[in-house]
Amino acid sequence: MKTLFSFLTLLSITSFSSAQPAPDQLAGTWQGTLQAQGVSLRFVAHIKNENGNLSATMDSPDQGVVGIPVSSVNYTAGKLDFAVAPGASYHGEWNSDHFEGKWSQNGSDFPLNLSRENNPVEPNRPQEPKPPFPYTATDVTFANSIQKNTIAGTLTIPEGKGPFPAVILITGSGQENRNEELMGHKPFLVIADYLSRNGIAVLRCDDRGVGGTTGEVMKATSEDFATDIEAALDFLKTQRGVDVKRIGLIGHSEGGGIAQMVAKNHSEVSFIIMIGGLAIDGGRDLYLQNEKFYAGSGVPGEVAKKYLMLFQQMIDTIKTQKTTDEKHKAISTLLNNGRKQFSEDELKYVPNLQDEKSIEVLANQMILPWMQSFINYDPQPALKTLKCDILAIYGEKDIQVPAKENSEAFGQTMQNGQSKINKVVVMPGLNHLMQHATTGMPSEYGTIEETFSPEVLKMIADFILKR
Secondary structure: OOOOOOOOOOOOOOOOOOOOOOHHHOOEEEEEEEEEOOEEEEEEEEEEEEOOEEEEEEEEHHHOEEEEEOOEEEEEOOEEEEEEEOOEEEEEEEEOOEEEEEEEEOOEEEEEEEEEOOOOOOOOOOOOOOOOOOEEEEEEEEEEOOOOEEEEEEEEEEOOOOOEEEEEEEOOOOOOOOOOOEOOEOHHHHHHHHHHHOOOEEEEEOOOOOOOOOOOOOOOOHHHHHHHHHHHHHHHOOOOOEEEEEEEEEEEOHHHHHHHHHHHHOOOEEEEEEEOOOOOOHHHHHHHHHHHHHHHOOOOHHHHHHHHHHHHHHHHHHHHOOOHHHHHHHHHHHHHHHHOOOOHHHHOOOHHHOOHHHHHHHHHHHOOHHHHHHHHOOOHHHHHHOOOEEEEEEEOOOOOOOHHHHHHHHHHHHHOOOOOOEEEEEEOOEOOOOOEOOOOOHHHHHHOOOOOOHHHHHHHHHHHHOO
């Protein structure tokens, strides 16, 4: 789920020059942890030195991304700089035994220190499945004929006599691979393994721009991503071993809304399962997640109150202004005027308002096609018209799709809906990723060894097998 959390504490960069390494000593692996929007992300840089020419690639292990090319690497007198893409760069200065610096992206700076690491420590993920597997796993590709892009994924079919019930897994927002990999976790790999061990076929796919899947990303909306799932549905219906009368969709976070869109237009969808899926409109959900994030981050109440008021006004602007240009102008004016409400000390809690550049970055984010579509999406009309069976699961500690508001909205909506079998469950102690959590904050995701609650895995399998 994409967020607009804006609580960040920026550290100043101090110049150091003691015992810095020579350029020919830089080759190797350097690792650090980036703190961004309440989330800890490991950052790995692989630096090469070939005849005095430095080059590098970078990995973001917690997001499942490796081998990102670095366009330029410069090192002079203890100062390391490299650029990854337009608007994304790193600057660090040598401090005794590491580079102390910052990662800059889209107008924001995040503290990032890099230390040499020859043997990076991988997080313990005990649920990650290991072979041998009692099912077949096949890498597949197929076409989205509507938007002319290619989709790549993995299809797992149980051993034994079919046909088997089948599901398509739908990721949350942001570009993720077929395992929905983030923070060192692979939730969709764990889910697919469990379901296929229990007699259920599973198709999971890379998002656009990830792995083998192509297609427009920057201008795409949830409705566009829904066409990818429709293509997956058409593909799955042709596969041997799949019971075409028992095909369902499992959507996590934004994926729950996409499941609603697809099922609304395809009567062959037998059931949908929403894991932390929206039952309130997207704008309301974004406001609530910001509110809960601020409450859990120790931000002074008056600062949070003022920023949340601005945030609600931005949402209202997206919903009421007609053109994108009008929305951008109105949001920019709103934020520049709103900035004056904060003291310099208070602004450290809201870096989106630090200066005109930061405000411009936020205004541009708010008018992205995906953001506009998400803010305006109301799931209730679709939920009311769905005739398939529906299971909605929420984590009590979820701050990204808050359980109370969404579960209550789901229950009320389904009282007037057409689905004869529908159920909503709020799981005690679970967060947005369905992990047993302490706070529910995103910063906790990567520190928890559990990838996905065993209780929820069983609940999902039982619901499918009873269809």
